[in-house]
Amino acid sequence: KQEVTQIPAALSVPEGENLVLNCSFTDSAIYNLQWFRQDPGKGLTSLLLIQSSQREQTSGRLNASLDKSSGRSTLYIAASQPGDSATYLCAVNPTSGTYKYIFGTGTRLKVLA
Amino acid sequence: GAGVSQTPSNKVTEKGKYVELRCDPISGHTALYWYRQSLGQGPEFLIYFQGTGAADDSGLPNDRFFAVRPEGSVSTLKIQRTERGDSAVYLCASSSMQADTQYFGPGTRLTVL
Numbered sequence: 039k040q041e042v043t044q045i046p047a048a049l050s051v052p053e054g055e056n057l058v059l060n061c062s063f064t065d066s067a068i069y070n071l072q073w074f075r076q077d078p079g080k081g082l083t084s085l086l087l088i089q090s091s092q093r094e095q096t097s098g099r100l101n102a103s104l105d106k107s108s109g110r111s112t113l114y115i116a117a118s119q120p121g122d123s124a125t126y127l128c129a130v131n132p133t134s135g136t137y138k139y140i141f142g143t144g145t146r147l148k149v150l151a
Numbered sequence: 152g153a154g155v156s157q158t159p160s161n162k163v164t165e166k167g168k169y170v171e172l173r174c175d176p177i178s179g180h181t182a183l184y185w186y187r188q189s190l191g192q193g194p195e196f197l198i199y200f201q202g203t204g205a206a207d208d209s210g211l212p213n214d215r216f217f218a219v220r221p222e223g224s225v226s227t228l229k230i231q232r233t234e235r236g237d238s239a240v241y242l243c244a245s246s247s248m249q250a251d252t253q254y255f256g257p258g259t260r261l262t263v264l
Binding site: 081 | 182192242246
């Protein structure tokens with residue numbers, strides 16, 4: 039059974055720092071992996087989607103990497119800003135190309151001004 | 152509409168009551184998903200619709216939960232004889248195709264007293 043773990047559960051950093059959020063999954067046979075952002079009282083916003091054949095994806099200050107064989111993904115945030123404060127969720131889409139995202143429990147990020 | 156919308160945003164009910172939660176997907180999206188997110192956890196898959204039919208309802212916790220999508224657009228999640236353990240945020244998502252990027256609504260926070 040696929041399980042997704044995110045470390046750390048919470049993180050507090052001063053503005054301007056570069057930071058890394060970690061996601062690990064137990065079954066390396068995945069179709070894709072997606073990073074989401076969740077703000078309090080709001081839905082999930084897709085940040086980056088990495089297909090199983092890809093190693094990384096970049097969007098602005100965000101870079102997500104995928105190492106399928108070791109069951110790991112990282113989300114790198116450069117030059118963090120207070121507006122980056124949110125919960126970041128990692129979700130795995132199983133290998134059959136189905137739709138049942140399996141989510142981690144998230145990392146709660148707070149960027150201090 | 153521009154995004155996925157869900158109503159109500161908050162619902163407080165008493166144990167044993169019946170509730171309905173509504174989801175309006177992005178126009179033209181044929182796939183619709185319901186997830187449940189308990190406090191401090193990632194979302195968990197409940198049910199997936201392709202068009203009007205429930206293609207996969209394996210995530211529904213028990214027979215008190217039921218969902219419909221009669222015209223292939225709006226969906227309603229129905230919970231009978233609510234229990235305190237049903238308290239959670241219920242998220243809806245839609246996508247243009249199965250296994251494509253899912254776009255999430257803001258969720259309905261259900262509280263069962």
